[in-house]
Amino acid sequence: MDFKVKIWRQKNAKAQGHFETYDVTDIESDASFLEMLDILNEKIIREGGDPVAFDHDCREGICGACSLYVDGRAHGPDDHVTTCQLFMRHFKNGATITVEPWRSAAFPVIKDLVVDRTAFDKILQAGGFISVRTGSAQDANNILIPHETAEQSMDAAACIGCGACVATCKNGSAMLFVGARVSSLALLPQGRPEAARRAKAMVAKMDELGFGNCTNTRACEMECPKGISVDHIARLNREFLKAEFRG
Amino acid sequence: MEDKLISKIPEGPLAEKWTKRKSEIRLVSPNNRRKLEVIVVGTGLGGSSAAATLGELGYNVKIFCISDSPRRAHSIAAQGGINAAKNYQNDNDSVYRLFYDTIKGGDYRSREANVYRLAEVSTAIIDQCVAQGIPFAREYGGYLANRSFGGVQVSRTFYARGQTGQQLLLGAYAALNRQIAAGTVKSYPRHEMLDLVVINGQAKGIIARNLVTGKLERFGAHAVVIATGGYGRAYYLSTNAMNSNGSAAWQCYKKGAFFGNPCFAQIHPTCIPVHGTQQCKLTLMSESLRNDGRIWVPKKMEDVLKLRKHEIKASQIPEEDRDYYLERRYPAFGNLVPRDVASRAAKERCDAGYGVNESGLAVFLDFSDAIKRLGHQRVQERYGNLFDMYFKITDSSPWEEPMMIYPAIHYTMGGIWVDYDLQTTVPGLYAIGEANFSDHGGNRLGASALMQGLADGYFVLPVTIADYLSHKFAEPKTDTNAPEFEEAEKAVQAKIDRLFAVKGTEPVDVIHKKLGNIMWEYVGMARSEEGLKTAIEKIKELRAEFWKTVRVTGTQYEFNQELEKALRLADFLEIGELMARDALNRNESCGGHFRVESQTPEGEAKRDDENYMYVAAWEYKGEDKEPVLHKEPLKYEFIKVATRNYKD
Numbered sequence: 097m098d099f100k101v102k103i104w105r106q107k108n109a110k111a112q113g114h115f116e117t118y119d120v121t122d123i124e125s126d127a128s129f130l131e132m133l134d135i136l137n138e139k140i141i142r143e144g145g146d147p148v149a150f151d152h153d154c155r156e157g158i159c160g161a162c163s164l165y166v167d168g169r170a171h172g173p174d175d176h177v178t179t180c181q182l183f184m185r186h187f188k189n190g191a192t193i194t195v196e197p198w199r200s201a202a203f204p205v206i207k208d209l210v211v212d213r214t215a216f217d218k219i220l221q222a223g224g225f226i227s228v229r230t231g232s233a234q235d236a237n238n239i240l241i242p243h244e245t246a247e248q249s250m251d252a253a254a255c256i257g258c259g260a261c262v263a264t265c266k267n268g269s270a271m272l273f274v275g276a277r278v279s280s281l282a283l284l285p286q287g288r289p290e291a292a293r294r295a296k297a298m299v300a301k302m303d304e305l306g307f308g309n310c311t312n313t314r315a316c317e318m319e320c321p322k323g324i325s326v327d328h329i330a331r332l333n334r335e336f337l338k339a340e341f342r343g
Numbered sequence: 344m345e346d347k348l349i350s351k352i353p354e355g356p357l358a359e360k361w362t363k364r365k366s367e368i369r370l371v372s373p374n375n376r377r378k379l380e381v382i383v384v385g386t387g388l389g390g391s392s393a394a395a396t397l398g399e400l401g402y403n404v405k406i407f408c409i410s411d412s413p414r415r416a417h418s419i420a421a422q423g424g425i426n427a428a429k430n431y432q433n434d435n436d437s438v439y440r441l442f443y444d445t446i447k448g449g450d451y452r453s454r455e456a457n458v459y460r461l462a463e464v465s466t467a468i469i470d471q472c473v474a475q476g477i478p479f480a481r482e483y484g485g486y487l488a489n490r491s492f493g494g495v496q497v498s499r500t501f502y503a504r505g506q507t508g509q510q511l512l513l514g515a516y517a518a519l520n521r522q523i524a525a526g527t528v529k530s531y532p533r534h535e536m537l538d539l540v541v542i543n544g545q546a547k548g549i550i551a552r553n554l555v556t557g558k559l560e561r562f563g564a565h566a567v568v569i570a571t572g573g574y575g576r577a578y579y580l581s582t583n584a585m586n587s588n589g590s591a592a593w594q595c596y597k598k599g600a601f602f603g604n605p606c607f608a609q610i611h612p613t614c615i616p617v618h619g620t621q622q623c624k625l626t627l628m629s630e631s632l633r634n635d636g637r638i639w640v641p642k643k644m645e646d647v648l649k650l651r652k653h654e655i656k657a658s659q660i661p662e663e664d665r666d667y668y669l670e671r672r673y674p675a676f677g678n679l680v681p682r683d684v685a686s687r688a689a690k691e692r693c694d695a696g697y698g699v700n701e702s703g704l705a706v707f708l709d710f711s712d713a714i715k716r717l718g719h720q721r722v723q724e725r726y727g728n729l730f731d732m733y734f735k736i737t738d739s740s741p742w743e744e745p746m747m748i749y750p751a752i753h754y755t756m757g758g759i760w761v762d763y764d765l766q767t768t769v770p771g772l773y774a775i776g777e778a779n780f781s782d783h784g785g786n787r788l789g790a791s792a793l794m795q796g797l798a799d800g801y802f803v804l805p806v807t808i809a810d811y812l813s814h815k816f817a818e819p820k821t822d823t824n825a826p827e828f829e830e831a832e833k834a835v836q837a838k839i840d841r842l843f844a845v846k847g848t849e850p851v852d853v854i855h856k857k858l859g860n861i862m863w864e865y866v867g868m869a870r871s872e873e874g875l876k877t878a879i880e881k882i883k884e885l886r887a888e889f890w891k892t893v894r895v896t897g898t899q900y901e902f903n904q905e906l907e908k909a910l911r912l913a914d915f916l917e918i919g920e921l922m923a924r925d926a927l928n929r930n931e932s933c934g935g936h937f938r939v940e941s942q943t944p945e946g947e948a949k950r951d952d953e954n955y956m957y958v959a960a961w962e963y964k965g966e967d968k969e970p971v972l973h974k975e976p977l978k979y980e981f982i983k984v985a986t987r988n989y990k991d
Contacts, residue, residue: 107901108901108902123621124618124619124621126618126619126738127619127621127622131621131622131623134621134623134852135621137850138850138852138853141850141894141896141905142848142850142894145896146896146897147896147904147905149902149904151411152585153410153415153417153584153585153586154415154417154419154420154584154585155584155585155623155624155626156420156624156626156627156732157732157735158419158420158506158509159410159415159417159419159420159584160414160415160419161410161411161415174735177735181732181735181736183735183736183738185738206555206902207901207902210902212411212555213411213412214411214412214532216412217412217413217414217520217530217532220516220517220520221520221521221523221524222524224517224520225475225517225518225520225521226474226475226476226517227521228471228474228475228518229399230392230395230396230399230471230518230801230802230805231467231471231801231802232474233467233470233471233473233474234470234474235470236429236469236470236472236473236474236479236487237429237431237486237487239473239474240484240485240486241478241481241485242481242483242485243481243482243483243485245481246478246479246480246481247478247481249476249478250478250503250504250506250510253477253478253503253510253513254504254506254509256509257412257414280476280478281476284476284478286473286474286475286476287476
């Protein structure tokens, strides 16, 4: 298969960015999107140019590193996948494909398609944990958790921290990311003692870091590669309100 | 035993060794812990859990990772589960059985004392993880659920769907975040360790490159912990993440840490087969699938040929014409034999011409019986996400046709040699998790990597490192202006300059692929004396070619992924040679290491306990000099060494 790929190039955080268009040819339809970029980079290197920088690592949809905005959609035109799980068979032969980095004030560009997502780490550092000291836990089966509750918690815990929700949201909100973490822990008895404090601290940090507000467009849910539901935002709101009432 | 290879295994009965060692270890008082600095390199299960626990204890910790966030470490990709000797299933499991299965699975090439300790602390890991809020699978009564993994006859594997590694890592990462917030741990993402700094024979710091600015930075400490995983990417194609590399461990080797059993690499039987030539990464399908999936190839060659021409589908081949070769050869364990055995059996069938895809390098993993027996719903709950993943990649649905799988490089049992305290031959330098060699011998059992990473990080290292640090609290902070730091930084700078100076024509990945081909062909599933000698020569030639023809684009002082890859490949080109050397030395078959010269008439691996019951620990002697082999004999005092038998 052959494609024209229009890619955002930006030397560093301070430089002006621009689009550049490249031809890629002889791509196997079973090749992944990132393999197509590998092939393009090999060609650019051989021609003496500067290869396109993009974050990637596990290439099986779990590390959350890859973060490309392809043809106007976070992780491209397939549902519930990361960019590394996007395959060229989803594109028409001869198509022009536009590739951009996540666009969000909270995720500044480092180079080309690579952005800085340390804001997510900072939100989790504010309270995305259960305070348990190593070695102080009771026997695991002393905490009974109904099957359904564990499954619901797992649904939220499946978040890979890629940032597609933020990149998709017109307000640049991180509510799905925060909601998933808060909800995953709040559903479990172990997470209850700190539930209110956690919600309050994480929301405060999110606001401080310049993420936008949620206006319930549900775009985040549509583009989340793990299909995380906006129900978790509702649970975050409940936890947050409880915390507010308690002061 | 030689001077440097003192394993420090405590005396006394097996079950009391860890307790005994713990009671001997000197303590560091809380007010002195504040004065002590520890560097942890790597943020996978081992690194994150160690840093979090050390921080909690009050040490000053600095943690480094090459990704943009600690949460991206490759532990995240582990799918199937984590073992623990809880005996929640009442199937007569015990610490002893987990210990025994692990030693046997490792083909009697690991230390009894280390493995026993691993089994002993396994139960506390599950307690810890549940307390952290990890949503392990639950039964309807609310109790924890378990499943089976290869090489065992009990159900002791705890799991969170097919994302157990992710959940455990998020737990360790959360614990780490809590300490970062508390100020006991400082995190350095997008930093890559490029050298170890040794002062007066002791590990005192690292040189790291800031991957965003490109600057070299110096970090000093009282001790350094390496938790950077394995070196399976020496094969280029593997299930490891693209950025996984052996460089940090390799720098330690070059600074005096011995390297243990480098040839022990695990080839995982259930990976999605290679397609085409443009591929850079292989995807694992969890071993948990072998709980319910049945592995087979056709009995008749005519069916094989029709399959390859797409004239028939697998589901059309009648039951009596299918060869469930694992069930046939190993009736006691069936599809749940250990990974090395399952991989070799797949290779044997494919070599005999029965491979089922166009390349002839694939076998079937079939769920039709499981779907009939358990129903769609339960299969969906157990394996739904894995089926989806398979479908996304191959465009073929495991609900309709069996999966196609083939073995691929997955894990390295070899690694930095450590003593019972997890200290390397360089005082003050520790290695944990996959980065060390210690617990899995010649073959790792499924769901044991997560167990080892967390055992080392939460429960072993934070205890043992105190023994060393207790002598250090009176020492001043490490001075990063010391001449040793100066020299180390200069050496790193010289290596970077040398890479840019080549100004060749070949992209890094192109040379990496060539290395991968050499490794897979000669240091892969079947190794011979002749092949290994060829490999050593070919790797040397390729290394020379690399330093003449590689093209590293851009400059040092920018975000430069080509430079990162080139630095890592320069090391892989040396690691590969040591792997081949070690494989050549070990003229026996054991675990994942199969020497064609050493097999039974039935083609099973033939161990040579008389000559090779030792850990091969290699000492670096300088560039282009032959490394020196040291041997740590393995003594089995508590179990009877036997030929592994999975047949009855």
